[in-house]
Amino acid sequence: MSFRPTPRxxxxxxxxxxxxxxxxxxxxxxxxxxxxxxRVDVVAGFYPLQFLAERIGGDAVAVTNLARPGAExxxxxxxxxxxxxxxxxELVVVLRGFQPAVDEAVAQNAGDRVFDxxxxxxxxxxxxxxxxxxxxxxxxxxxxHAxxxxxxxxHAEEGTADARDPHVWLDPTxxxxxxxxxxxxxxxxxxxxxxxxxQRAGALRTELETLDTEFTEGLATCQxxxxxxxxxxxxxxxxxxxxxxxxITGLSPEDEPSPQRLAEVIREAREHxxxxxxxxxxxxPKVAETIAREVGAQTAVLDPIEGLxxxxxxxxxxxxxxxxxTLRTALSCS
Numbered sequence: 481m482s483f484r485p486t487p488r489x490x491x492x493x494x495x496x497x498x499x500x501x502x503x504x505x506x507x508x509x510x511x512x513x514x515x516x517x518x519r520v521d522v523v524a525g526f527y528p529l530q531f532l533a534e535r536i537g538g539d540a541v542a543v544t545n546l547a548r549p550g551a552e553x554x555x556x557x558x559x560x561x562x563x564x565x566x567x568x569x570e571l572v573v574v575l576r577g578f579q580p581a582v583d584e585a586v587a588q589n590a591g592d593r594v595f596d597x598x599x600x601x602x603x604x605x606x607x608x609x610x611x612x613x614x615x616x617x618x619x620x621x622x623x624x625h626a627x628x629x630x631x632x633x634x635h636a637e638e639g640t641a642d643a644r645d646p647h648v649w650l651d652p653t654x655x656x657x658x659x660x661x662x663x664x665x666x667x668x669x670x671x672x673x674x675x676x677x678x679q680r681a682g683a684l685r686t687e688l689e690t691l692d693t694e695f696t697e698g699l700a701t702c703q704x705x706x707x708x709x710x711x712x713x714x715x716x717x718x719x720x721x722x723x724x725x726x727x728i729t730g731l732s733p734e735d736e737p738s739p740q741r742l743a744e745v746i747r748e749a750r751e752h753x754x755x756x757x758x759x760x761x762x763x764x765p766k767v768a769e770t771i772a773r774e775v776g777a778q779t780a781v782l783d784p785i786e787g788l789x790x791x792x793x794x795x796x797x798x799x800x801x802x803x804x805x806t807l808r809t810a811l812s813c814s
Contacts, residue, residue, distance in 0.1 A: 526553035528649035550790035603644035651716040703812035713784035756810035758782035
């Protein structure tokens, strides 16, 4: 049965179900999907996809983010109201492989109304951006070697030989390409406003290219290029800007590092004179703090922008710029 999950439209038999639908069907910002017939209903799996849809769609779209602010999106579990939002949305924007519960619900309920980011930009191997002992002083060679250091980055492969890193949004130029394609898809859903979507995608591309230039210039001359991070989310950023990622855990922030891995990270941090051990906003900093104490370093937030914290009033662009300043300080860039 088709339905729109708004309190007035729902015909439910008990007050408990009414309360559940009224609470869980709402997005962080826009209320229930389908509430405004003049706008295209878009469901996004997590924050970076919400950011793209809102910036490109503008007032012509109503975007529902399935992941609440402050919640870690990898292991999101959906309630019946959210599954209903997916079934009713005119477009569902996801990154297959990142949120298994969302993937399952989309496969069962979204039909051909899916925009899969992983089909737009091929995902890098999980080991991309990993540290290479042989990079020497020639940073131009780091990108060429980034995929070769699989022995040091086994923890990032999540137990499979072909694991892929989903954190594609941390390369602004890749995000711009995804935005261009999302504008095309929105134009197909809503032809009368196709030109508006294309125009907004172009404006966003300009902003993202400016951000890319800021990162390129800001990280061009640094005393160090190794970043010790709480989980291996920064392969795209590391590869793009010739850094070397040393992940305490792999692609999932919930993984617990083995004692052997902790010892290896501590050794690497000392070898490269790391002054900062990075943690992130949506997971516990305890392991990063332990390593920092062992090596005499400080800790700082490097945000993979999988979601915004509940207190964060910024957006993708502002958080990325905060990340840049954090990196410049930690790596002693001039």
